[in-house]
Amino acid sequence: MGYxxxxxxxxxxxxxxxxxxxxxxxxxxSITILKVRILASGEYGLPTTRDLDYYRxxxxxxxxxxxxxxxxxxxxxxxxxxxxxxxxxxxSQKEVREVKNWIRRLHHTGIxxxxxxxxxxxxxxxxxxxxxxxxxxxxQRLENNRMAETNYVWLASWFIKNYWHHYxxxxxxxxxxxxxxxxxxxxxxLLETGWYASNGQPYAKSYRDLCQEFLLTVHRAPxxxxxxxxxxxxELYREHFLAQWVYRKSTDKSDYIITYWPGEKFFQDQQARLxxxxxxxxxxxxxxxxxxxxxxxxxxxxxxxxYLLAEILEVCGDxxxxxxxxxLIQHYPEDLIxxxxxxxxxxDREGRIKKSKGAYFTDTLKRLAHx
DNA sequence: GTTGCGGACCTAAGCTGTGT
DNA sequence: ACACAGCTTAGGTCCGCAAC
Numbered sequence: 001m002g003y004x005x006x007x008x009x010x011x012x013x014x015x016x017x018x019x020x021x022x023x024x025x026x027x028x029x030s031i032t033i034l035k036v037r038i039l040a041s042g043e044y045g046l047p048t049t050r051d052l053d054y055y056r057x058x059x060x061x062x063x064x065x066x067x068x069x070x071x072x073x074x075x076x077x078x079x080x081x082x083x084x085x086x087x088x089x090x091x092s093q094k095e096v097r098e099v100k101n102w103i104r105r106l107h108h109t110g111i112x113x114x115x116x117x118x119x120x121x122x123x124x125x126x127x128x129x130x131x132x133x134x135x136x137x138x139x140q141r142l143e144n145n146r147m148a149e150t151n152y153v154w155l156a157s158w159f160i161k162n163y164w165h166h167y168x169x170x171x172x173x174x175x176x177x178x179x180x181x182x183x184x185x186x187x188x189x190l191l192e193t194g195w196y197a198s199n200g201q202p203y204a205k206s207y208r209d210l211c212q213e214f215l216l217t218v219h220r221a222p223x224x225x226x227x228x229x230x231x232x233x234x235e236l237y238r239e240h241f242l243a244q245w246v247y248r249k250s251t252d253k254s255d256y257i258i259t260y261w262p263g264e265k266f267f268q269d270q271q272a273r274l275x276x277x278x279x280x281x282x283x284x285x286x287x288x289x290x291x292x293x294x295x296x297x298x299x300x301x302x303x304x305x306x307y308l309l310a311e312i313l314e315v316c317g318d319x320x321x322x323x324x325x326x327x328l329i330q331h332y333p334e335d336l337i338x339x340x341x342x343x344x345x346x347x348d349r350e351g352r353i354k355k356s357k358g359a360y361f362t363d364t365l366k367r368l369a370h371x
Numbered sequence: 372g373t374t375g376c377g378g379a380c381c382t383a384a385g386c387t388g389t390g391t
Numbered sequence: 392a393c394a395c396a397g398c399t400t401a402g403g404t405c406c407g408c409a410a411c
Contacts, residue, residue, distance in 0.1 A: 097395090182381090182404070217406065223373045228405075 054102045057086035075152040078103070080138065100137055103151060107132040131156055172269060178239065183232035186214050191242065195262045200270070207247075207256035222247060225256060241265040308337060315341055316358040324362075332365060340365035 061083065062076060084095045107130050134154035179185045190213070194203030207225060211218045219225050225247065236242035243263040247256050312325045329337065344353075344361040353360045 180403080219406095221372055224406095227374090231404085 054083060054087050054099065057083050060086050075134070075136075075154045078151040078153055080151060099151075103132065103135050103137065103153060106130060107135050107153075175239065175241070175265070179235060181232045181235050183214060183216070183229065184235045187232055187236060188241065191236075191260055191262070192266070194260070195266055196270075200262055200267065202259050202261045204257050204259045206250065207258055210258070222256070229258075237263070239263075239265060312337070312341060312361065315344055316356075316361050318356070318358045321358055325358075328362065328365060337365060 058078065061078065080096055080099045083099050132153045133156045136152045138150050176185060176188060179188060190205070190210075191203060194205065195201070197203075208218055210216070210229075216228065219228060233242060233245050237245075240263045243261040245261070246259045248259070249255075250257050308329055309322070309325055312329075313319060313322065316325075340361055344357055344364060
């Protein structure tokens with residue numbers, strides 16, 4: 001989302017200047033330039049790579065809370081020590097202070113302009129909303145006049161909307177920490193997303209877009225581009241996350257396209273995730289049979305399945321078939337549904353859909369499930 | 372276009388002085 | 392004794408620039 005960047009020196013520039021983040025070329029050839037401004041308060045400073053560590057720890061905590069309770073917490077409890085632990089740091093006064101400042105910083109750093117919405121693959125417009133819409137630190141008074149016994153944060157609506165995207169692709173935190181180069185740290189989630197979306201196929205990325213996302217200098221000479229990116233590429237290669245990468249000139253010669261091949265580590269992670277989800281499903285089934293009459297919730301669906309349904313409706317559009325989609329959710333694994341959904345979006349964008357999106361989606365799902 | 376050096380800047384860790 | 396801010400140092404990244 002361009003909130004955290006590899007180099008924190010340059011963030012200061014964005015404070016005062018608008019940063020161009022993307023160009024959208026419309027079908028009629030006109031171009032819209034999207035800009036983003038990150039407004040930091042002087043007191044708590046700007047989000048840097050250090051904050052990224054806490055951000056990942058926060059995601060992990062959020063994921064655990066959701067898988068334990070089955071609902072999206074509002075507000076979210078963020079115990080200082082757990083957060084420090086998850087960030088892979090030692091608990092000390094310094095870190096405790098750092099966590100509190102981190103929470104304040106993310107509340108006071110507003111985003112104005114356009115933020116990439118990974119789920120839609122498009123840009124959302126924001127007008128100064130911070131990631132943490134509201135927060136209460138331990139010891140502060142809550143609305144109900146009780147003392148907060150831990151830290152609480154309320155998330156911005158744009159984050160919640162995007163959340164399930166993160167939820168499905170949790171980050172290997174130890175791996176993130178192992179990476180030394182800031183560019184490699186930024187590339188890791190980008191490539192994960194790319195490969196996940198393309199189902200393990202090579203992922204191509206425009207060099208210029210990459211620079212804009214990571215706020216890097218755009219070079220023209222291939223040697224300079226290699227000098228800039230290859231140390232990070234090599235680090236990911238050494239970790240078996242990236243199998244191969246190739247540069248080639250874009251068709252209009254003004255840019256480079258970098259194609260990335262997923263390495264062993266990516267596939268292992270996917271496999272481990274699948275197994276984890278199967279185990280979780282089995283456990284859930286056992287719990288269900290043990291206390292069958294009590295579960296009225298299954299008729300409405302759990303929160304993730306309701307969310308999935310909402311996503312299907314958003315892509316396919318027809319509300320009349322809601323019941324049919326719900327049956328699909330219950331009968332097919334989520335991975336498969338997401339794959340079919342992604343393929344439907346892709347086909348729609350390329351104008352390949354002849355009948356209706358709903359029909360295309362259902363058909364694709366069945367073909368994926370029974371090849 | 373390419374190569375390689377050095378500057379600006381970063382983080383992490385350790386040390387020191389100060390206030391309680 | 393302890394917490395804490397500020398300083399130094401070491402090691403590293405990224406970029407600009409000059410020479411080829």
